[in-house]
Amino acid sequence: MSLFGPGHGACPGCGFPIAVREALDALDGKVIAVNATGCLEIVSSMYGRNTWGVPYIHSIFENSAAVAAGIEVALKALKRENEAHVVVFAGDGATFDIGIGTLSGMMDRNHNVIYICYDNEAYQNTGNQQSMATPMGAATTTTPVGKNMPGKMGRKKDMVEIAVAHGIPYAASASIAYPKDFNRKVKRASEIKGSKYIQVHCPCVTGWGIDGKLTVEVAKLAVETGLYPLVEYENGKLVRVRKLKKRKSVEEYLKIQRRFRHLFKHPMGKDVLEELQRIADENARKYGLDA
Amino acid sequence: MVKVKLYIGASSPAMTSEMKTGDWGTEWAFVDEEKCIGCGQCVTFCPEPCIELVEKEGRKVAVIDHDYCKGCWMCYTVCPVDAIRMETKEIYKLEVC
Amino acid sequence: MIKVVRGFYAIAEAVRLSRPNVIAAYPITPQTEIVENLAEMYANGELGDAEYVTAESEFGAASMILGASAAGARAFTATSSQGLLLMTEVLYNAAGMRLPIVLVVANRAVSAPLSIWNDIQDSISIRDAGIIQLYVESNQEAHDMIPLAFKVAENKDVLLPFMICVDGFKLTHAYEPVDLLDQETVDKFLPPYNPVVKLDVNNPVAMGCYAPPPYYMEFRAAMEFAMDRARDVMLKEFEEWYKLTKRNWGGHVVADYCEDAEIVVVTMGSIVSLIRGVINQMRKDGMKVGLLKIRTYRPFPSDEVRDALKNADKVIVIDRALSIGAEPPLSADVKSAVLGNDLEFHSVIAGLGGRDVPRELVEKIIRDVAEGRAKPGKRFEGLNEFEEVIP
Numbered sequence: 001m002s003l004f005g006p007g008h009g010a011c012p013g014c015g016f017p018i019a020v021r022e023a024l025d026a027l028d029g030k031v032i033a034v035n036a037t038g039c040l041e042i043v044s045s046m047y048g049r050n051t052w053g054v055p056y057i058h059s060i061f062e063n064s065a066a067v068a069a070g071i072e073v074a075l076k077a078l079k080r081e082n083e084a085h086v087v088v089f090a091g092d093g094a095t096f097d098i099g100i101g102t103l104s105g106m107m108d109r110n111h112n113v114i115y116i117c118y119d120n121e122a123y124q125n126t127g128n129q130q131s132m133a134t135p136m137g138a139a140t141t142t143t144p145v146g147k148n149m150p151g152k153m154g155r156k157k158d159m160v161e162i163a164v165a166h167g168i169p170y171a172a173s174a175s176i177a178y179p180k181d182f183n184r185k186v187k188r189a190s191e192i193k194g195s196k197y198i199q200v201h202c203p204c205v206t207g208w209g210i211d212g213k214l215t216v217e218v219a220k221l222a223v224e225t226g227l228y229p230l231v232e233y234e235n236g237k238l239v240r241v242r243k244l245k246k247r248k249s250v251e252e253y254l255k256i257q258r259r260f261r262h263l264f265k266h267p268m269g270k271d272v273l274e275e276l277q278r279i280a281d282e283n284a285r286k287y288g289l290d291a
Numbered sequence: 292m293v294k295v296k297l298y299i300g301a302s303s304p305a306m307t308s309e310m311k312t313g314d315w316g317t318e319w320a321f322v323d324e325e326k327c328i329g330c331g332q333c334v335t336f337c338p339e340p341c342i343e344l345v346e347k348e349g350r351k352v353a354v355i356d357h358d359y360c361k362g363c364w365m366c367y368t369v370c371p372v373d374a375i376r377m378e379t380k381e382i383y384k385l386e387v388c
Numbered sequence: 389m390i391k392v393v394r395g396f397y398a399i400a401e402a403v404r405l406s407r408p409n410v411i412a413a414y415p416i417t418p419q420t421e422i423v424e425n426l427a428e429m430y431a432n433g434e435l436g437d438a439e440y441v442t443a444e445s446e447f448g449a450a451s452m453i454l455g456a457s458a459a460g461a462r463a464f465t466a467t468s469s470q471g472l473l474l475m476t477e478v479l480y481n482a483a484g485m486r487l488p489i490v491l492v493v494a495n496r497a498v499s500a501p502l503s504i505w506n507d508i509q510d511s512i513s514i515r516d517a518g519i520i521q522l523y524v525e526s527n528q529e530a531h532d533m534i535p536l537a538f539k540v541a542e543n544k545d546v547l548l549p550f551m552i553c554v555d556g557f558k559l560t561h562a563y564e565p566v567d568l569l570d571q572e573t574v575d576k577f578l579p580p581y582n583p584v585v586k587l588d589v590n591n592p593v594a595m596g597c598y599a600p601p602p603y604y605m606e607f608r609a610a611m612e613f614a615m616d617r618a619r620d621v622m623l624k625e626f627e628e629w630y631k632l633t634k635r636n637w638g639g640h641v642v643a644d645y646c647e648d649a650e651i652v653v654v655t656m657g658s659i660v661s662l663i664r665g666v667i668n669q670m671r672k673d674g675m676k677v678g679l680l681k682i683r684t685y686r687p688f689p690s691d692e693v694r695d696a697l698k699n700a701d702k703v704i705v706i707d708r709a710l711s712i713g714a715e716p717p718l719s720a721d722v723k724s725a726v727l728g729n730d731l732e733f734h735s736v737i738a739g740l741g742g743r744d745v746p747r748e749l750v751e752k753i754i755r756d757v758a759e760g761r762a763k764p765g766k767r768f769e770g771l772n773e774f775e776e777v778i779p
Contacts, residue, residue: 006339007307012363017338050594051307055587058596063451070455077409077439105444213364301593
């Protein structure tokens with residue numbers, strides 16, 4: 001029996017099932033899964049069509065961190081804390097935006113929970129509306145491209161740094177393009193007591209406007225351009241980054257996605273492209289990405 | 292009429308294997324077992340999952356379960372030895388007059 | 389053992405005796421002292437193996453007890469007013485997930501304008517969530533109903549959250565003599581929690597699944613039927629409680645003098661005591677008045693209400709909440725229970741946001757009806773004359 005799927009309803013080429021399976025495998029299925037409302041929940045938890053081979057709970061959109069905290073506390077009170085890892089799977093909308101309050105509370109109290117944010121950079125379940133995880137310049141249905149607007153105006157919120165600022169013992173970013181790296185990070189997280197935050201970059205074929213066959217390549221390019229640096233913090237210290245032998249230009253990543261295509265012809269596009277390259281350069285400097 | 296079974300508080304254990312998502316796509320992935328080196332890349336990346344490594348004639352090869360294969364091409368793109376090919380399903384090979 | 393204690397202590401002590409596993413806390417006036425008292429017990433090691441956890445909001449507190457309950461723990465929290473409104477999304481969810489959490493609401497008015505004072509608009513506002521609601525008259529009743537709440541909520545014929553509504557300040561902060569329970573009595577009454585389903589790696593199930601149209605309506609109907617079954621379960625437990633403690637709180641309603649009363653006053657919460665005093669006096673004066681105290685508000689005791697009002701000519705329902713734009717909530721429920729009866733119906737709104745309801749006002753309300761001075765229908769009592777100034 002698989003711990004997740006087959007038979008779930010994710011789009012062909014969807015990124016997050018890879019992350020979910022990798023995380024469950026890394027923890028040998030010793031998991032109580034807490035899921036926020038979103039794509040993952042919708043494709044996996046219809047009544048009578050449950051996809052999960054581990055105990056699973058979905059409450060509402062913005063409270064999965066608090067529900068996980070409650071489960072962790074209950075397991076402690078019931079002397080069952082060695083039974084399983086409490087693992088949250090929540091999208092970027094549930095994490096960066098609507099659920100940040102409960103996530104902050106969970107991290108502040110340092111509950112023994114692994115929080116995995118599958119970051120597909122918009123509200124993809126409701127059809128690609130911008131979230132605070134949407135990168136600058138991306139066209140979404142709520143930040144469409146028009147005469148006065150070249151897609152989303154602000155930059156992507158740095159949730160990993162926000163997690164680190166809570167003083168939690170472990171925070172990392174990962175990508176489905178590097179499943180072994182993600183697997184190792186989940187395993188590492190499971191060895192540490194306290195709150196763990198792992199943000200895994202998962203392309204969305206429909207929202208990003210990519211061919212299903214490009215899912216892995218796009219995810220890889222996000223890392224290789226420095227726009228999605230893979231970093232690892234333990235007790236507030238940066239302990240590991242994925243070095244890049246030859247950092248690619250952000251354009252290589254952007255040009256193959258429909259959500260960024262307008263940047264190459266919109267009058268304001270050039271500025272956005274420059275800003276995105278600047279963000280990548282800043283990441284490279286900050287984390288020492290260039291090998 | 293059949294009575295609906297309503298489990299209060301919880302859904303029964305995993306049952307999605309009854310959802311045969313293999314009929315979603317227009318294509319299916321096939322493995323060239325001669326070329327396959329059994330590295331498992333496709334198994335790791337298959338989102339369903341519907342690929343397994345199976346022992347055949349003393350070596351491991353990837354086997355795809357078309358009951359669940361949505362034809363997403365993921366395995367095709369990650370295979371290091373080009374052992375996977377995508378084929379349009381028979382019913383989609385329509386002749387347009 | 390009878391002690392003079394404040395309401396919040398009586399509540400916290402009963403929670404302790406109910407051996408909860410998880411308590412989540414977030415402060416809000418006038419509930420705060422309940423969780424403060426529990427915190428003190430926790431700090432002093434008096435809560436056994438229970439875990440006490442402070443939340444980042446009432447929303448977080450409700451979510452934590454939801455998670456704890458799903459994991460198989462007996463879970464408790466308390467709140468008031470805005471806090472309850474903030475919890476609302478989670479509480480609807482917990483009820484739908486059939487999690488037997490227990491919460492105390494220290495009733496307080498809802499903003500705006502901000503008011504920390506008492507009415508029952510907060511708990512009334514979530515009457516449709518699928519949560520059992522019981523309104524108490526005294527701190528003794530609040531103290532006694534807490535073990536009962538856990539027992540009813542956890543009954544497998546029920547499996548719904550249970551909310552005990554206690555008037556903020558008027559009860560929570562009042563000193564009253566309370567016959568405090570002992571552990572032996574509570575243990576005899578309330579067995580350890582044995583969840584029918586829980587998050588367990590050895591028996592994985594999925595909780596909180598979404599239901600497509602072929603199932604959704606059945607799940608919601610099942611809640612309605614569970615609420616119906618709760619009526620009998622509660623009556624049985626009220627009876628058990630009486631046998632065990634010799635304290636008889638009655639059933640879903642308590643009817644005083646209703647058999648031969650021409651006028652019956654219907655209300656709930658702490659105001660009942662005051663009205664009872666007035667009515668006792670009026671009876672001595674030869675007036676045929678009665679009192680119907682609603683204890684269980686959800687499930688609404690329609691049969692009991694109909695029965696108690698069958699001989700009445702006039703009914704006065706005193707609501708301490710509004711359903712702005714419609715009949716006040718309790719009044720609407722009572723009306724639907726006596727549909728078809730030939731009754732003169734008075735819907736009185738009083739005591740909002742801590743507005744005092746003095747004895748004289750209660751007397752006036754009843755006498756106005758008795759002497760035909762009051763027009764039937766909806767009206768405010770104890771309301772100052774005012775003029776709306778729209779700049």
